[in-house]
Amino acid sequence: MLVTKSVSDVDVLVLGGGIIGVSCAYYLARAGREVTLIERDEAVCPVGASSYANAGLVMPSDPYPLPSPGVLGQGMKWLLDSSSPLYIRPRPSPALARWLLGFAGASRESRMRRGMPVLRALGVEGLKAFDEVCGSGPVEAGYKHTGILSLYLTDAALDAAAAGAAPLKESFGVEAQIWDSARVHERVPAALPDVVGGVFTAEDGHVDPLKLTRGMARAAEDLGATVLPTTEAIGFARAGRRLNGVMTTRGMLRAETVVLAAGVWSGRLARGLGVSLPLQPAKGYSLTVPRPEGVPADLALYLPEGHACVTPFGGGLRFAGTLELSGMNDRVLVNRVAAIRRGAGRYFAGVETAPTTALWRGLRPMTPDGLPMVGRPAAYDNLVIATGHNMNGIMYGPVTGKLVAEVVDGREPSVDLTLLKPERFGIL
Numbered sequence: 001m002l003v004t005k006s007v008s009d010v011d012v013l014v015l016g017g018g019i020i021g022v023s024c025a026y027y028l029a030r031a032g033r034e035v036t037l038i039e040r041d042e043a044v045c046p047v048g049a050s051s052y053a054n055a056g057l058v059m060p061s062d063p064y065p066l067p068s069p070g071v072l073g074q075g076m077k078w079l080l081d082s083s084s085p086l087y088i089r090p091r092p093s094p095a096l097a098r099w100l101l102g103f104a105g106a107s108r109e110s111r112m113r114r115g116m117p118v119l120r121a122l123g124v125e126g127l128k129a130f131d132e133v134c135g136s137g138p139v140e141a142g143y144k145h146t147g148i149l150s151l152y153l154t155d156a157a158l159d160a161a162a163a164g165a166a167p168l169k170e171s172f173g174v175e176a177q178i179w180d181s182a183r184v185h186e187r188v189p190a191a192l193p194d195v196v197g198g199v200f201t202a203e204d205g206h207v208d209p210l211k212l213t214r215g216m217a218r219a220a221e222d223l224g225a226t227v228l229p230t231t232e233a234i235g236f237a238r239a240g241r242r243l244n245g246v247m248t249t250r251g252m253l254r255a256e257t258v259v260l261a262a263g264v265w266s267g268r269l270a271r272g273l274g275v276s277l278p279l280q281p282a283k284g285y286s287l288t289v290p291r292p293e294g295v296p297a298d299l300a301l302y303l304p305e306g307h308a309c310v311t312p313f314g315g316g317l318r319f320a321g322t323l324e325l326s327g328m329n330d331r332v333l334v335n336r337v338a339a340i341r342r343g344a345g346r347y348f349a350g351v352e353t354a355p356t357t358a359l360w361r362g363l364r365p366m367t368p369d370g371l372p373m374v375g376r377p378a379a380y381d382n383l384v385i386a387t388g389h390n391m392n393g394i395m396y397g398p399v400t401g402k403l404v405a406e407v408v409d410g411r412e413p414s415v416d417l418t419l420l421k422p423e424r425f426g427i428l
């Protein structure tokens with residue numbers, strides 16, 4: 001089928017139907033813009049999108065970027081162990097080498113601390129956007145603002161978490177409750193006796209990422225946006241500082257403004273525009289099992305020592321985790337999936353043998369400094385970039401849509417975007 005829209009009809013064209021693209025379409029449509037979103041697959045949020053079956057945690061209480069002191073050292077120890085929580089497949093890739101150098105630089109204490117206020121601001125504004133979209137708004141996505149409970153297996157880890165909570169309260173007002181073993185087992189009766197305590201952060205929550213992404217696309221359409229599935233962006237028509245059009249598999253689309261929000265695939269598209277977006281895909285897995293008795297249906301759990309998160313979805317329980325920097329591929333490494341099960345099995349009986357009802361992998365769009373890229377690149381007057389949301393694209397999705405609508409409209413963004421400039425890495 002050919003695209004029948006007349007070229008002058010497209011005011012804002014959004015590329016990519018993951019959580020970031022649909023959030024942009026929703027907030028742009030809400031702001032009265034005429035929006036068209038294209039998605040290369042047969043529906044928005046296809047199984048290959050990172051937004052499809054992730055953990056769905058909304059956790060503003062954790063404003064730490066991934067690059068931080070010690071993380072690379074730990075990663076190096078795990079380097080060759082393909083069942084470790086962070087696995088880098090050794091390969092001759094100049095892009096990966098440059099990305100790792102950028103990551104190493106961003107892991108300095110001062111750089112990590114510089115990024116925390118903007119991540120906290122995105123989280124706090126993000127919660128408001130969730131209330132707007134899922135609370136009082138049009139999207140039914142199982143959003144539960146019921147907190148997240150982190151569970152600990154050793155006194156040392158619990159003490160370290162408790163010590164870490166005080167500076168977060170002082171700097172960012174994060175309220176954390178330290179729970180003893182009795183309180184944890186009262187709330188999560190299925191937790192094994194080895195669980196010595198927990199940290200409960202009431203401001204956090206969780207959501208069904210697929211329902212959220214498809215629900216926001218529908219809400220955008222209800223506001224007048226056009227969603228075109230099976231339409232892949234394959235190139236651009238440029239004239240000086242303007243993007244005149246986007247070549248798609250269903251013809252050329254011209255637009256006043258183009259929003260590039262194609263997840264980890266944004267890097268390849270941007271190269272065609274001479275814009276460098278140093279994104280690396282970080283594969284993660286989720287597996288779902290029937291929810292055991294004694295695991296609450298309304299509370300997400302974080303298992304730091306098991307390197308996994310746990311989210312209840314109806315009668316199922318989803319375990320998610322691992323970071324695998326192995327390039328752009330969808331290979332399933334079974335020992336990595338087994339490692340998630342093993343990690344979770346330290347907290348709950350029966351998890352290691354429970355039947356899998358769903359297994360999924362997705363590619364997170366990772367930036368070297370752990371911060372998203374949101375804003376206009378210098379070389380173009382009518383291009384906005386919104387990608388690189390790392391491990392938190394669901395949490396930061398709706399607020400990114402709001403920020404992009406503000407940028408497109410020339411309004412003051414509700415979060416300072418200085419540190420999120422898409423071109424901050426130079427040619428990296």
Ligand SMILES: Cc1cc2nc3c(=O)[nH]c(=O)nc-3n(C[C@H](O)[C@H](O)[C@H](O)COP(=O)(O)OP(=O)(O)OC[C@H]3O[C@@H](n4cnc5c(N)ncnc54)[C@H](O)[C@@H]3O)c2cc1C
Nearest residue numbers: 016018019020040050051054057233263284392393394395
């Ligand atoms: C295991 C796992 C657990 C996670 N847990 C959480 C969590 O608990 N909380 C959280 O906030 N985040 C989590 N994340 C991260 C989150 O999934 C991502 O940050 C987020 O989904 C990125 O969204 P996106 O829209 O940028 O990309 P995607 O969801 O990947 O969407 C990009 C879309 O663009 C389309 N596309 C690509 N190229 C083109 C083209 N040329 N033309 C048209 N369309 C194109 C793709 O088909 C795709 O639909 C997790 C990720 C994983 C893998």
